[in-house]
Amino acid sequence: MEGLWSLTTSNIKKAGQVERAQQHLDQAVARLEAAVNKRKKSGGSGDRLAEEMEMVRATNAAMKKNNDSMSIHLDGAINRLKAFLEN
Numbered sequence: 604m605e606g607l608w609s610l611t612t613s614n615i616k617k618a619g620q621v622e623r624a625q626q627h628l629d630q631a632v633a634r635l636e637a638a639v640n641k642r643k644k645s646g647g648s649g650d651r652l653a654e655e656m657e658m659v660r661a662t663n664a665a666m667k668k669n670n671d672s673m674s675i676h677l678d679g680a681i682n683r684l685k686a687f688l689e690n
Contacts (some may be wrong), residue, residue, distance in 0.1 A: 621670050628666060632659050 635656040642652060 621666075621673060625663075625666055625670055628659070628663050632656065632663055635659055 635652060639652045639656055
């Protein structure tokens, strides 16, 4: 049964790592948005930054989708393990 517990602990650690990565990406997007807004206010073009920001937003959306999918799979695995341990 220790193997099952390790698997669950490992999955939980991975979920935490994904959440931290998601937070870092969200912070990076916020910094890019601030840089684009600052450049626009100062009269700069900001086109390159805007393009990069769109790419980061797309990556962010893909990571969120992946995170949601992984969360569903982890919840299912945890529920199956709980059911197994209760029997």
